[in-house]
Amino acid sequence: MRKGVVALSFLLFFLLLFSYFYLPSERMNDLYQEIPAQVRENSQLIAAYYYSQTGFNGFREYQFALYAPDSKALSIYTFKTYKFLKIWPRMKKSKITCKTPFNYSLLATSPEKLNDVKNCNNCRELLYKDKIYRDEEIESIYPSIEEVIKGKENVTYTQIAILKDSEITTGTIVDVYGDKMFPTDDAYYGKGLLYLPSPMLNFTRGVVVEFLPADNGTIKRMIHYPGNITLSDTLAGHCSKNTTWDLKEVSIRQILQKLNSPQLQKAIGRNSRARFRIFKDAGTVYAWIRWIDKNDNIHAELRIYPPGRIDRRKFDYINGYHCN
Known part of the structure; x- marks a missing residue:
């Protein structure tokens, strides 16, 4: 009897070990x-x-x-x-x-x-x-924001963004809070835009997007993918002195140091979608990063410039990726 129990225990242990690996x-x-x-x-x-x-x-x-x-x-x-x-x-x-x-x-x-x-x-x-x-090679192929903006100190921007995701995706993520659903991206970053995967280690590298004032109040969007590939289109928009800026107005080195800090890397989960952007609102230039932790169901954001704090909001679940 005792030998049978030992044999059964050993078999169960083996099955559990097998199912684990x-x-x-x-x-x-x-x-x-x-x-x-x-x-x-x-x-x-x-x-x-x-x-x-x-x-x-x-x-x-x-x-x-x-x-x-x-x-x-x-x-x-x-x-x-x-x-x-x-x-x-x-x-x-x-x-x-x-x-x-x-x-x-x-x-x-x-x-x-x-x-x-x-x-x-x-x-x-x-x-x-x-x-x-x-593995780490993947993130190294992405353009860095420093590479994209080099020599563009006099270029006028409406926004600069870095897009990262832990997997290949497109569309916008929809969070569910109780009986309410909220899209996490607007048309600038959601519909029809390809997100490529990243180990989520270096937040100064990713798919880099430039938004530039264009003719007749439109905005030119330039998307920089790995391998020196740039795609572009034109968006309807409104540009004024309160929303346009150039690199001389921001402390880009300070922003990038904060963006790539160990503290921020630790805060953002490995299974996440993250979006960093620099923009101007009411005459003030801001730098924000926000991310969605898909494992822990956390939607968080941090104002990097001027310095701020991390704001985390727990949601119930992700409704999926949606085109609109």
Whole structure:
């Protein structure tokens, strides 16, 4: 009897240990074939991303970003293996498609390169422009705000922004508070804009966006992606002396030191979307960063310049990504 109990205990321990570490692994190319053939035939693969964590809350995430030139649609397909009740592996599939004003054909990459993505534990891999980047390499390929603004001291801005997300996304995140839902981004940052993944370590690097006054009161938006690729469009807007500024009006070095401080890095969760921006309101230049921690359901913001404090607001859950 005692030996049977010991054997059963050992078996249960082995099963728990196995369930803790084991997650089935899929090949990126095989999952890509699960995207409808018509979509693959009419679209270009512009990025792919693999991210995994082991342990009790382990998962494997596989993502594909596709752009359809004819319909000007940007689609994100996500396949995520996770543990149902922390034990049994399950595959969750999701998709979002948004119309986009940008020609993402410039980011087209070969689907054949998906065969070179090697699944691993506790790692990230990004396929971008026919090359695979892993872990810390990923963040290093993004332009820094310092690189983008170099030599532009006399340029007039309405805003400068850095966009970061822990995964490939598009659209705006909708937070739910009780029976109310709130979009977290306006049209400047939500609809049809491609967010590429980042380990969320260096907040001076990311997708950098410049907003410049243009003709007839419009605003020119210039989006800087890795690999010296810049996309642009024109937005309706209103520019006045109270809303336009240049780099000589701000202490950019002080702002960037605060932006990349260990304290801020510790405050922002690794599974987050973050947006930093410099803008002028009522004649005063401000620098703010706000982020959504998707794990802890926290929407937070910090005024970096002039110095402020972190304001955190807890929400119930995320309703998902929405185009509008």
